[in-house]
Structure formats: structure tokens, C-alpha cells
Amino acid sequence: MQQNNKKTSKLLRIVEFQPIKLVLHHIHIINYIKQRSNMNNIKKIGLTALAGSLVVTSANAVEYSLSGDAIIKMTSRDNPAGTEANNGKGIGVDTDLYFNASGELDNGFTVAFFQAADTNGAWSNSSSQVTIGMGSMGTLQINNIAGAKANGIDDVMPKAYEETWDATDGKVHRADFFGSSTASGSVDYRIPTQEMMGLTLNASLTVDPNADVGATTAGSPGASTVTGTAYTLELGHESGVSVGFGVENIENGNAVSATSTGADEESATGYIKYAMGPLTVGYQESYQNTANGGEDKEGEMMGISYSAGDVSVSYGESTYSNAGVSDTASVATDMDSIQIAYTVGAMTISAATFETSNAAGIAGRTFEENEIAVSFAF
Numbered sequence: 491m492q493q494n495n496k497k498t499s500k501l502l503r504i505v506e507f508q509p510i511k512l513v514l515h516h517i518h519i520i521n522y523i524k525q526r527s528n529m530n531n532i533k534k535i536g537l538t539a540l541a542g543s544l545v546v547t548s549a550n551a552v553e554y555s556l557s558g559d560a561i562i563k564m565t566s567r568d569n570p571a572g573t574e575a576n577n578g579k580g581i582g583v584d585t586d587l588y589f590n591a592s593g594e595l596d597n598g599f600t601v602a603f604f605q606a607a608d609t610n611g612a613w614s615n616s617s618s619q620v621t622i623g624m625g626s627m628g629t630l631q632i633n634n635i636a637g638a639k640a641n642g643i644d645d646v647m648p649k650a651y652e653e654t655w656d657a658t659d660g661k662v663h664r665a666d667f668f669g670s671s672t673a674s675g676s677v678d679y680r681i682p683t684q685e686m687m688g689l690t691l692n693a694s695l696t697v698d699p700n701a702d703v704g705a706t707t708a709g710s711p712g713a714s715t716v717t718g719t720a721y722t723l724e725l726g727h728e729s730g731v732s733v734g735f736g737v738e739n740i741e742n743g744n745a746v747s748a749t750s751t752g753a754d755e756e757s758a759t760g761y762i763k764y765a766m767g768p769l770t771v772g773y774q775e776s777y778q779n780t781a782n783g784g785e786d787k788e789g790e791m792m793g794i795s796y797s798a799g800d801v802s803v804s805y806g807e808s809t810y811s812n813a814g815v816s817d818t819a820s821v822a823t824d825m826d827s828i829q830i831a832y833t834v835g836a837m838t839i840s841a842a843t844f845e846t847s848n849a850a851g852i853a854g855r856t857f858e859e860n861e862i863a864v865s866f867a868f
Contacts, residue, residue, distance in 0.1 A: 551593065552591055552592065552593040553591065553592050553593065554589075554590070554591050555589075555590045555591075556587065556588070556589055556590075557587075557588045557590075557867070557868060558585065558586055558587040558588055558609075558867075558868055559585070559586055559865055559866060559867045559868070560583060560584070560585045560865065560866045560868075561583065561584040561585075561863055561864070561865040561866075562581070562582075562583050562863065562864045562865075563581070563582060563583075563584065563861060563862070563863040563864075564579070564580070564581040564861070564862045564863075565579065565580050565581075565859060565860070565861050566578070566579040566580075566859070566860050567579075567657075567857055567858070567859045567860075568857065568858045568859075583610075584608075584610055585608075585609045585610060586606060586607065586608055586609060586616070587606070587607045587609055588604070588605070588606050588607075589603075589604070589605045589606075589607075590602065590603070590604055590605075591603045598625060599622060599623060599624055599625070600621075600622070600623035601620070601621070601622055601623075602620070602621045602623070603618075603619075603620050603621075604617070604618065604619050604620075604621070604637075605617075605618045606618065615635055616635065616636070617635050617636040617637055618634040618635050618637075619631055619632060619633050619634065619637040620632045620634075625682075626682060627682075628679060628680055628681045628682055629678075629679070629680045629682075630677065630678065630679055631677070631678040631680070632676075632677050632678075633673065633674055633675065633676045633677070633678065634674065634675065635674050636673050636674055637673070637674075637678075638669060638672050638673045638674070638676050638678055638696050638698075638720070639669075639678050639680060639694040639696060639720075639722050640668065640669035640672055640673075640694070640696050640720035640721075640722055640736050640738055641668075641669030641670060641672070641673035642669070643668070643669065643722055643724070643734050643736055643759065643761070644666040644667070644668045644669050644670070644759065644776070645665065645666040645774065645791055645808075646734065646761055646763065646772065646774065647761075647763075647772045647773075647774060647791050647792065647793030647806055647808075648763070648770040648771070648772050648793045648794065648795035648804060648806075649793055649795060649804045649806055649827075649829060650795055650802040650803055650804040650829040650830055650831040650840070650842075651804070651829040651830075651831050651840040651841075651842045651861075651863070652827070652829070652842060652861075653666065653806070653808075653827075654791070654793070654806040654807060654808040654825045654826060654827040654844070655808050655810070655825050656827075656844065657825075657827075657844035657846065657859040657861070664789075664808070664810055664825075665776060665789025665790060665791050665808040665809065665810045665825075666776075666789065666791075667757070667776060667778055667787055667789060668736060668738065668757050668758070668759040668776045668778070668789075669720060669736065669738055669757070669759075671698070671716075671718050671738060671740050671755070671757075672696050672697075672698040672718040672719070672720045672738060672740075675698060675699075675700050676696050676697060676698035676718070677696070677697050677698075678694055678695070678696050679694065679695045679696075680692070680693070680694045681693050681694070688727055688728040688729070689725060689726070689727055689728075690725070690726040690727075691723075691724070691725055692722075692723075692724045693721075693722065693723045693724070694720075694721070694722045695719070695720070695721055696718075696719065696720040696721075696722075697717075697718075697719055698717070698718035698719070698720075699717055700716070700717075716740055716741065717740075717741045718738065718739065718740045718741070719738070719739050719741075720736065720737065720738040720739070721736065721737050721738075722734065722735070722736040723735050723736075730764055730765040730766050731762070731763070731764050732762070732763045732764075732765075733760070733761065733762045733763075734759075734760065734761050735758075735759070735760045736757075736758065736759045736760075737756070737757070737758050738756070738757040738758070739754060739755070739756050739757075740754060740755040740756075740757075741754055755778070755779065755780055756778070756779045757776065757777065757778040757779070758776065758777050758778075759774065759775065759776040759777075759789075760774065760775055760776075761773065761774035761775075762774075768796055768797045768798055769794070769795075769796050770794070770795050770796075770797075771792075771793070771794045772791075772792065772793050772794075773791070773792045774789075774790070774791045774792070775788075775789065775790050775791075776788070776789040776790075776791075777789075786812060787810070787811075787812050788809075788810070788811045788812070789808065789809070789810050790808065790809045791806070791807070791808040791809075792806065792807050792808075793805070793806035793807075794806075800832055800833045800834060801830070801831070801832050802830070802831045802832075802833075803828075803829065803830045803831075804827075804828075804829045804830075805826070805827070805828050805829075806826065806827050806829075807824070807825065807826045807827075808824075808825045808826075809822050809823065809824050809825070810822065810823045810825075810851075811823070811851070812851065821848045821851050821852065821853045822848060822851075823846065823847070823848050823849055823850065823851055824846070824847045824848065825844065825845070825846045825847075826844075826845050827842055827843065827844045827845070828842065828843050829841070829842040829843075830842075836866055836867045836868060837864065837865070837866055837867075838863075838864070838865045838867075839862075839863070839864050840861070840862070840863045840864075840865070841860075841861065841862050841863075842860070842861050843858065843859070843860050843861075844858065844859045844860075844861070845857075845858050846858075846859075
């Protein structure tokens with residue numbers, strides 16, 4: 491009987507504690523759920539922070555691009571005067587590669603690098619620049635090989651294919667001489683484009699501590715102590731009229747020559763263009779006062795082009811003349827060209843004829859060159 495009472499008492503204690511166990515069990519479950527919920531929230535917060543960091547990283551990422559072109563060209567040259575050595579016909583391929591890289595700094599400035607390489611035969615660098623974009627403060631461009639703004643307005647005449655002087659004798663006596671002394675190893679500063687009342691204004695300053703000698707290694711001195719500066723100003727109007735001016739000054743011009751007298755050299759150019767729908771006409775003049783009794787230069791260019799969809803045609807003329815120590819007029823070299831181009835996608839088919847009279851300033855030295863080219867951009 492006593493044993494039965496003990497069993498009964500134990501059973502009653504179990505029954506009494508059972509609700510408490512159930513309550514504790516439910517509390518445990520609730521805590522578990524809360525913990526899981528907190529873990530999910532922590533994961534969400536962590537993923538959000540990770541996504542944010544990835545966004546910041548992508549904003550500072552560097553972008554790369556590689557492009558190029560290939561030109562298949564057939565040329566024939568005829569020299570009635572019999573004085574031009576490069577007569578006959580020929581066909582060849584000209585290929586170039588262009589590498590671009592750009593990125594953004596923490597202060598919002600941008601940095602871009604450009605490298606052009608001529609891949610015909612031995613690899614050679616044809617142009618390279620580093621450009622720093624400073625927002626509303628303008629742009630700095632360091633020109634290692636070519637690329638200076640002044641040299642970029644040496645010939646802005648409308649054309650369908652190439653400049654009129656492209657086939658001149660050795661491309662020496664040509665009218666696009668402006669800006670050539672400060673083209674390489676120089677620094678450009680360009681103001682941000684200004685727009686107001688239908689006008690667009692662009693201006694630049696180029697400084698070359700080693701004019702006439704292009705720097706090929708960063709910071710390396712050249713064989714010249716000549717300092718060059720150049721200024722450009724370009725204005726455009728919504729009516730289609732645009733004008734541009736440039737001045738280049740070389741201090742102590744030709745200082746590396748044996749006949750140096752320490753004189754300065756000055757060049758200037760000016761152009762006007764008018765575009766009305768598919769029709770564009772232009773006129774440009776350039777002058778150079780050469781130092782140390784050299785040949786003063788004069789260049790005159792004009793062009794007219796018409797574009798109808800994928801087809802463009804143009805006609806251009808240019809004249810180059812110089813004078814020696816006595817400033818007596820030399821024989822002017824006259825060049826003209828008729829051109830047509832048809833573009834379909836990344837392919838352009840071009841044809842042009844070039845005629846040159848008094849090549850290299852030699853009376854009677856004339857020749858005619860015809861070109862057919864097929865170019866591909868990729």
C-alpha cells in the first residue's frame with residue numbers, strides 16, 4: 491500500500507511539472523526562431539554592405555579597349571615631267587592598332603591613356619598621350635608622340651578621303667606646317683567647352699620645353715634647348731559657321747643648328763568653315779616666319795564636300811610657297827584632289843586623284859597620283 495502511494499505521488503509530480511516543461515519548450519522554440527531571424531538579418535546586412543563595396547569598386551575600375559584599322563591601297567603615279575622617281579603602280583596593306591585605358595580617381599578626376607601603333611613591318615609607336623580630366627577646371631594632356639591641339643588644326647578642310655597634300659613629293663612641301671614644332675613632348679591645357687547664345691568656344695595652351703624634338707622617354711631631355719608655346723581658339727555657331735585661330739612661337743628657334751643666331755620663330759593659322767546640311771565649305775591660311783634666315787612659309791587651303799548618306803564626295807586645293815634669305819618669292823607648289831568615299835558598316839571604299847604642279851618648289855616638276863583604298867575598322 492505504501493509502495494502504491496509512492497508511485498501515485500511521483501506520477502502527480504510528473505503531471506504537475508508537465509505544463510512547465512511545455513512552456514519552457516515553447517520558449518526555447520521562440521528563442522530559436524528569433525535567433526534564426528537575427529541571423530537572416532545579419533546576412534542581409536552583410537550582403538548589402540558587400541554589394542555597396544562592389545559598387546564603389548566598380549566606380550574606380552579601369553576600362554580598356556583595343557581597336558584598329560586595316561587599309562588595302564592600290565596606287566598609280568604618273569610623272570609627265572620625268573623628274574619624279576617614284577613612278578609606276580603598287581598595292582599594299584597599312585595596319586594600325588589603338589589601345590585605350592581610362593579610370594576615375596577618388597577626387598572625381600579622370601585619367602585616360604591612348605597609344606597608337608603602326609604595325610607595318612617593325613612595330614612603331616605613331617602617337618601616345620595621357621589625358622587628365624579635371625572637371626570644371628579643364629583638361630591636361632601630355633603628348634609623348636603627336637596629339638597636341640595646335641597641330642590638330644593644321645588642316646581642317648572638309649574632305650571625303652585624305653588631305654590634298656597627301657600625295658605631294660615626299661610629303662615635304664605641304665601647307666599643313668602649323669603646330670608641327672610643339673606636336674610631341676608637350677603639355678596641353680584645354681578649357682572646358684563654353685556654350686552660350688548659340689556659340690561654342692574652345693581654347694587651348696600648349697607648352698613644349700623641348701620644341702622641334704619629340705620626347706620618346708618619360709622626362710628625357712632632347713637635343714634641343716628650344717622652348718615652344720602655342721595657343722588656339724575655336725568658335726562655332728549653331729548656324730553652321732565655325733572659325734579658328736592659332737599662334738605658335740618657338741623661342742631661340744633652330745638653336746641646335748650650326749647657323750643659329752638665337753632668333754625666334756613664329757607661325758600662325760586661321761580658318762573659316764560653313765556647314766549647311768550635307769554641304770561643307772572651308773578656307774584656311776597659314777604662315778611661318780622661320781628663324782635664322784631660313785625659308786619663310788605660306789600655306790593656303792580650301793575644300794568643299796558633300797555627303798549623301800553613306801556616300802561623300804569632295805574637292806580640295808592647297809598651295810605651299812616659301813622664300814629664302816632674300817625673301818624673294820619662290821615657285822609655289824599647287825595641289826588639288828577629287829575624292830569619293832562609300833561607307834557600309836565598318837568598311838569604307840575610297841577613290842581619289844591627286845595632281846601636283848611645281849612639286850618641291852621646282853618649276854615643271856609635276857605628277858599625278860591615283861588611289862583606290864578599302865579600309866576596315868575593328
